[in-house]
Amino acid sequence: MKLDDRIIAQHNQKSVDIHKSKFEFLITQVDYSESIISKLIDFQIAIPSWALGNGGTRFGRFAGGGEPRNLEEKIEDVGLMHKLNRSANAISLHIPWDIPKDYQAIRDLAKAHDLRFDAMNSNTFQDQKGQEKSYKYGSLQHVDTAVRKQAIDHNIEVIKHGIELGSKSLTVWLADGSCFPGQLNFRTAFQNTLESLKEIYAALPSDWKMFVEYKAYEPNFYSTTVGDWGQSLLYASKLGPKAYTLVDLGHHLPNANIEQIVSLLLMEGKLGGFHFNDSKYGDDDLTAGSIKPYQLFLIFNELIEGMDDRKMNHATDLGWMIDASHNVKDPLEDLLQSVEAIMIAYTQALLVDRKALREAQLKNDVARAQEILQDSFRTDVRPLVAEARLRSGGALNPISLFRELNVRAELIRERGMKTAATGL
Ligand SMILES: [Mn+2]
Numbered sequence: 001m002k003l004d005d006r007i008i009a010q011h012n013q014k015s016v017d018i019h020k021s022k023f024e025f026l027i028t029q030v031d032y033s034e035s036i037i038s039k040l041i042d043f044q045i046a047i048p049s050w051a052l053g054n055g056g057t058r059f060g061r062f063a064g065g066g067e068p069r070n071l072e073e074k075i076e077d078v079g080l081m082h083k084l085n086r087s088a089n090a091i092s093l094h095i096p097w098d099i100p101k102d103y104q105a106i107r108d109l110a111k112a113h114d115l116r117f118d119a120m121n122s123n124t125f126q127d128q129k130g131q132e133k134s135y136k137y138g139s140l141q142h143v144d145t146a147v148r149k150q151a152i153d154h155n156i157e158v159i160k161h162g163i164e165l166g167s168k169s170l171t172v173w174l175a176d177g178s179c180f181p182g183q184l185n186f187r188t189a190f191q192n193t194l195e196s197l198k199e200i201y202a203a204l205p206s207d208w209k210m211f212v213e214y215k216a217y218e219p220n221f222y223s224t225t226v227g228d229w230g231q232s233l234l235y236a237s238k239l240g241p242k243a244y245t246l247v248d249l250g251h252h253l254p255n256a257n258i259e260q261i262v263s264l265l266l267m268e269g270k271l272g273g274f275h276f277n278d279s280k281y282g283d284d285d286l287t288a289g290s291i292k293p294y295q296l297f298l299i300f301n302e303l304i305e306g307m308d309d310r311k312m313n314h315a316t317d318l319g320w321m322i323d324a325s326h327n328v329k330d331p332l333e334d335l336l337q338s339v340e341a342i343m344i345a346y347t348q349a350l351l352v353d354r355k356a357l358r359e360a361q362l363k364n365d366v367a368r369a370q371e372i373l374q375d376s377f378r379t380d381v382r383p384l385v386a387e388a389r390l391r392s393g394g395a396l397n398p399i400s401l402f403r404e405l406n407v408r409a410e411l412i413r414e415r416g417m418k419t420a421a422t423g424l
Contacts, residue, residue, distance in 0.1 A: 001076070001410055003083045005393065011401045012390060019396050023383040033384065036350050040388035042315040043346060045276070045339050046090035046118035047081065048323055049074045049098050052332070053420055055285060055325025064330060066411030067419040071098045072109060077411075079113025081332055084401060086394035087339050090118040092321050093165070095158040096128055103164040110165075118169070119211060119273065119319055120162035124151045125175035125219070138176040140196035141189040141225045148196050155200040163205060169319060170204065171246060171273070172197070173213040177220030177227070189225045194238060201239045211246035211272045211319065212236050216253045218283055228252075229261045236270050244272020248323055249299075250283040251275075259298040266306030273319030274303075276342055285324040287334050289341025296341065297377045300349035308354075314346075330408055336398045343385045351376040 027033040052074050053067035068074040075091060082088045091110070100106040110117065124139030132150060137143070139151035159170055176193065178184040201210055214232040215224055226232050229245055236243040245265050252258060265271035276288040278296070289296050307314055320342075326334045353372055360368040386396050395401040402408075 044089040046321040047078045048092045065417040084398035086392035092118040094121045117165040117167040119171045122155045122158040141176040141193045156203045169209040171211040177224035210243045213246040215251035246273045248275035250279040259302040263302040275323035277324040288338040296345040300345045347381040
C-alpha cells in the first residue's frame with residue numbers, strides 16, 4: 001500500500017502544536033540545533049529484506065500475517081516505512097532469497113519509493129534446493145576445493161546482481177567454523193577462507209566495498225572462522241583497501257566493549273559498516289535500543305568522535321543497517337522503533353560537549369567526564385528527531401499513524417495470513 005502525503009499532513013496537524021512547544025523548549029538547552037537537525041535529515045538507515053517478516057527460532061516460527069511474498073512487496077514495505085519516518089531510504093537484499101527477475105522493473109519500483117539498494121548479502125550458511133555441494137562443514141573454509149569454488153562463485157553472482165541494481169557493497173557473513181575440538185585445523189581454515197575471499201575481492205568493481213562480518217558463535221559453537229573483530233581485521237587488512245570490518249552489535253561475547261572496538265577500527269580506517277540490533281544474551285536480534293540504550297549511545301559517541309577526527313561524512317562514509325529478525329512484534333512497528341532508537345542515540349551523541357570532555361580527560365577528572373556523557377544521554381532529544389522527520393515530510397509519530405491506518409490488517413487482506421519473507 002502507498003501512503004499519501006495528505007494523510008501524513010493530516011496526522012501531523014493533530015499534534016504539531018504540542019510538538020512545537022516541546023521543540024522550542026528543547027532548543028533553548030541545545031547548541032547548534034539547526035546543524036543537528038540537518039545531520040538527522042541526512043542520516044539514513046538501510047532495512048534488510050529479511051526483517052520484514054517474523055523471524056523464528058530453532059523451535060519454530062509464528063507467522064504474523066501480511067508478510068511480503070516477494071521482492072516487490074519487500075520494497076513496498078520499506079517504501080511505506082521510509083514514507084512514515086523519512087530515515088530508511090535503502091533496502092539490503094539477500095541472495096538467493098531476493099533474486100530480481102527484472103532488474104529494470106525492480107530499479108523503477110525502488111525509485112518510485114525513493115529507495116536505493118544498500119549492501120548485498122550472500123548466503124553460504126544454508127543449502128539451497130538443488131545445490132550441488134553442501135555447506136554443512138563450511139563454505140569458504142571448506143577442506144574440499146569444489147565446495148569453496150561453489151561458495152566463491154555464489155558471492156561473485158551476488159556482486160553481479162548488485163551491480164545491476166546500483167548497490168556498492170557486498171557483506172560476507174560466514175557461518176564457517178567448527179562445533180568440536182579437533183574438527184578443524186584453525187590455520188588451514190583461516191588460509192582457505194582468506195584465499196576464497198581474495199577471489200571474491202578480485203571480482204569487486206573499483207567503487208565497491210567488501211564488508212567482512214564477524215560473529216563469536218552460532219551456528220558453530222566451538223570455533224568461528226571469522227569469530228571476532230581481530231580476525232575480521234586480519235582478513236580485511238590482507239585483502240586490501242576495499243575490504244572493511246563490519247560490526248554487528250549482537251555478534252560479540254557477553255559484555256564486550258563494543259564502543260572501544262568501534263573506536264580502534266575507525267582509527268585504523270577499517271570500520272566499514274554497522275548492523276544494529278540489541279541483545280540480552282547473544283545474537284538475540286532484539287529491537288535496537290530496547291535492552292542497552294546507554295551502550296548504543298556510547299557506541300555512537302565513539303562513532304562521531306572517530307568519524308569527525310577523520311573528517312568523514314556521518315551519513316555516507318559508513319554503511320548503516322539494521323539486522324534483526326523478531327519473533328513476536330509486527331515487523332514494521334519493530335523496525336520503526338529500531339530506527340527511532342538509532343536516531344535518538346545518534347542525536348544524544350551529537351550533543352556531547354567534546355571540548356569539555358577532552359579537557360576532563362586531560363585533567364583525569366573522571367567524575368566530570370561521566371557527567372558530560374550522561375548529561376547528553378539523559379537529555380530527551382525526541383523533539384529534535386521528530387522535527388527532522390517533520391521537515392523531511394515524515395510523520396510526527398510514525399507508529400501511531402501506522403496503527404491509525406490499520407496498515408497490518410490491510411496487508412493481511414492483500415497478502416494473506418501465512419506468508420513468509422525469508423527462506424529460513
Ligand atoms: Mn549481521
